[in-house]
Amino acid sequence: MAAHEPRIVIETREELIYLLAEAAAIEHNLMCTYFYAAWSLKRGTEDGLTKPQAEAVQRWRQAIISVAIEEMTHLTLVSNLVSAVGGAPHLSRPNFPIPAGYHPDGVVVELAPFSRAVLEHFIFLERPEGIEVADPTEFPHPAHYVRKFARGSLMPSAQDYRTVGHLYRGIRHGLAVLSHHIGEHILFCGDPAAQLGPEDVSLTGARVITDLKSAEAAIDTIIEQGEGAPTHRDDSHYSRFIAVRDEYDKLSKADPHFQPAFPVVRNPVLRPPLDQHDRVYIDAPEAAHVLDLANALYGHLLRCLVQSFGRTTEEQEGKHVFIGVAIDLMFLLDAVASHLATLPARKNQTGVNAGMTFTMLRDVAKLPPGPGERRFMAERLLDMAKHADQLFPSGHPLHETSATLVSLAARIELPAGPGATDSFPRADVHPSHAGEVPPKSPDVEVETGKAVEIHFASKRCIHARFCVLGAPAVFRANTPGTWIYPDAMPVDDVVEIAHACPSGAITYVRKDGGANETAPPVNRLNLRENGPYAIRAPIRLKGVDAGFRATLCRCGASKNKPFCDNSHIAAGFKATGEPDTIESNPLTVRDGTLEIAPQTNGPLVIAGNLEICSGTGRTITRVTKARLCRCGGSRMKPFCDNTHAKIGFQAP
Numbered sequence: 253m254a255a256h257e258p259r260i261v262i263e264t265r266e267e268l269i270y271l272l273a274e275a276a277a278i279e280h281n282l283m284c285t286y287f288y289a290a291w292s293l294k295r296g297t298e299d300g301l302t303k304p305q306a307e308a309v310q311r312w313r314q315a316i317i318s319v320a321i322e323e324m325t326h327l328t329l330v331s332n333l334v335s336a337v338g339g340a341p342h343l344s345r346p347n348f349p350i351p352a353g354y355h356p357d358g359v360v361v362e363l364a365p366f367s368r369a370v371l372e373h374f375i376f377l378e379r380p381e382g383i384e385v386a387d388p389t390e391f392p393h394p395a396h397y398v399r400k401f402a403r404g405s406l407m408p409s410a411q412d413y414r415t416v417g418h419l420y421r422g423i424r425h426g427l428a429v430l431s432h433h434i435g436e437h438i439l440f441c442g443d444p445a446a447q448l449g450p451e452d453v454s455l456t457g458a459r460v461i462t463d464l465k466s467a468e469a470a471i472d473t474i475i476e477q478g479e480g481a482p483t484h485r486d487d488s489h490y491s492r493f494i495a496v497r498d499e500y501d502k503l504s505k506a507d508p509h510f511q512p513a514f515p516v517v518r519n520p521v522l523r524p525p526l527d528q529h530d531r532v533y534i535d536a537p538e539a540a541h542v543l544d545l546a547n548a549l550y551g552h553l554l555r556c557l558v559q560s561f562g563r564t565t566e567e568q569e570g571k572h573v574f575i576g577v578a579i580d581l582m583f584l585l586d587a588v589a590s591h592l593a594t595l596p597a598r599k600n601q602t603g604v605n606a607g608m609t610f611t612m613l614r615d616v617a618k619l620p621p622g623p624g625e626r627r628f629m630a631e632r633l634l635d636m637a638k639h640a641d642q643l644f645p646s647g648h649p650l651h652e653t654s655a656t657l658v659s660l661a662a663r664i665e666l667p668a669g670p671g672a673t674d675s676f677p678r679a680d681v682h683p684s685h686a687g688e689v690p691p692k693s694p695d696v697e698v699e700t701g702k703a704v705e706i707h708f709a710s711k712r713c714i715h716a717r718f719c720v721l722g723a724p725a726v727f728r729a730n731t732p733g734t735w736i737y738p739d740a741m742p743v744d745d746v747v748e749i750a751h752a753c754p755s756g757a758i759t760y761v762r763k764d765g766g767a768n769e770t771a772p773p774v775n776r777l778n779l780r781e782n783g784p785y786a787i788r789a790p791i792r793l794k795g796v797d798a799g800f801r802a803t804l805c806r807c808g809a810s811k812n813k814p815f816c817d818n819s820h821i822a823a824g825f826k827a828t829g830e831p832d833t834i835e836s837n838p839l840t841v842r843d844g845t846l847e848i849a850p851q852t853n854g855p856l857v858i859a860g861n862l863e864i865c866s867g868t869g870r871t872i873t874r875v876t877k878a879r880l881c882r883c884g885g886s887r888m889k890p891f892c893d894n895t896h897a898k899i900g901f902q903a904p
Contacts, residue, residue, distance in 0.1 A: 260422025
């Protein structure tokens with residue numbers, strides 16, 4: 253610690269939890285400001301940018317959003333730290349602009365659109381210890397004040413820090429001191445099941461905290477990702493903002509009229525403010541209604557996060573439901589807030605556009621688990637769905653927002669009881685798909701024999717050639733016209749060949765009274781070396797039954813997403829089929845429906861009992877919920893680490 257830094261003092265568990273709440277608030281606030289700047293950026297040549305400018309702006313958007321996502325990681329780690337020492341996660345904060353005194357006098361946090369000054373401000377906020385950077389004049393600091401903790405005080409108090417890294421180093425030291433004085437096992441008294449770990453969220457660096465070593469590792473992750481200390485990494489937040497600023501300067505020099513962002517207002521508010529200084533009231537009707545929806549999405553996202561924490565071992569299913577809904581709400585919020593930045597903010601003023609306010613609910617306390625919790629959370633999603641349906645009619649780019657919200661409500665599933673209605677769109681449950689008969693489709697060839705009917709879905713075929721090599725009399729390759737002859741082999745042999753088809757392109761219906769294909773006794777996913785995910789389970793893909801076998805793209809290049817089409821070969825995709833084993837407990841139930849939901853421009857979200865295995869069959873880990881990479885870029889394969897946001901992955 254530098255000589256001019258105030259010393260952060262932590263003498264009690266209460267003071268530790270108090271300062272962790274301050275850390276959560278700064279992470280939360282910074283995350284909002286980064287998203288606000290990213291959402292203000294123009295979207296491409298349709299907004300008046302040249303092609304090189306549009307490509308650069310897209311890179312900047314990805315860079316800033318990737319930083320905001322890592323702030324989510326930091327908020328998760330801080331929440332885990334609080335839970336580990338017996339507290340509850342802190343997601344409350346004041347509304348923007350953050351009033352003086354809430355953070356140290358050198359920390360100004362406001363909502364402002366992308367500009368050079370905003371980049372300089374972000375660089376200032378993320379600066380490493382020992383690097384002197386001035387905050388731009390567009391972000392004036394209030395009158396100087398000092399927040400100091402008096403040693404021996406019973407009540408905790410806010411304390412000053414010069415940088416975010418300084419705050420975390422103080423917390424790290426306080427954890428070590430308290431562990432020494434009261435005992436490590438006494439300090440870390442929280443239930444690990446109450447936290448969010450890497451099996452719950454695909455955030456790089458997310459971890460469950462159980463002792464001083466894991467707590468210090470979590471804090472080191474936060475410091476390294478933010479300021480890049482101690483080596484000032486090129487991919488730290490600090491370095492990424494410098495890279496964006498330098499490229500912005502280069503493009504601005506080449507074209508002095510370059511405007512990468514919409515004229516989004518600074519510090520918008522949804523109601524007429526008492527203090528109108530540095531605040532803009534959004535009163536244009538369309539913008540006001542879209543802003544109302546965006547705030548509702550944000551508020552419910554926070555509620556879902558709150559409901560995800562603090563679950564006992566017996567309540568893990570609820571954790572997975574709510575963290576999954578929170579992630580999907582984040583994608584919806586990204587789309588709605590980006591659209592909001594294109595809308596006029598004021599009824600009688602041109603040249604100013606609207607922006608998110610991130611208005612806080614007065615209470616985001618955790619709801620008691622149970623039917624009431626599910627009803628409250630699902631009803632709120634349906635309220636927003638009705639609002640979105642009116643805002644975004646058929647033909648609007650955001651028309652699917654309403655349907656997505658309805659599907660999220662169905663995922664939570666309203667319990668039956670007083671007030672429940674038959675019109676609520678509940679999720680269908682298919683526990684085994686036993687004896688399933690594949691649906692006929694225009695894309696499926698059907699050849700009928702005396703004892704069996706063979707179905708062939710060409711779009712799912714990956715040419716594994718088990719059919720043409722194992723049953724050449726039935727499947728006659730390179731034959732014009734009819735090429736499938738169901739009666740050329742005994743029906744039991746034909747069925748065996750169909751079961752070997754990894755993609756599910758070949759299915760069948762027996763006509764001789766024999767059993768049709770049934771669900772496997774154990775759901776499994778095999779990682780093919782440099783290739784796709786091979787899945788055996790009762791699969792529901794995007795809410796539709798998809799049989800018991802499928803090969804799904806994990807290279808990001810398939811033209812038939814989410815299915816593999818062998819594009820990984822031409823793309824030169826490299827990904828091991830033999831990753832290290834991850835410690836996991838045996839599943840109580842190993843079969844049942846496996847729900848697979850491809851996320852827009854994001855991962856495959858898996859819900860259900862699943863053993864993830866290597867290409868040779870070794871069990872890598874066992875999960876009931878996972879986010880699997882499908883952009884091909886994750887450093888945590890097969891799991892998503894949000895690289896898709898950094899590289900601009902596009903997928904429906």
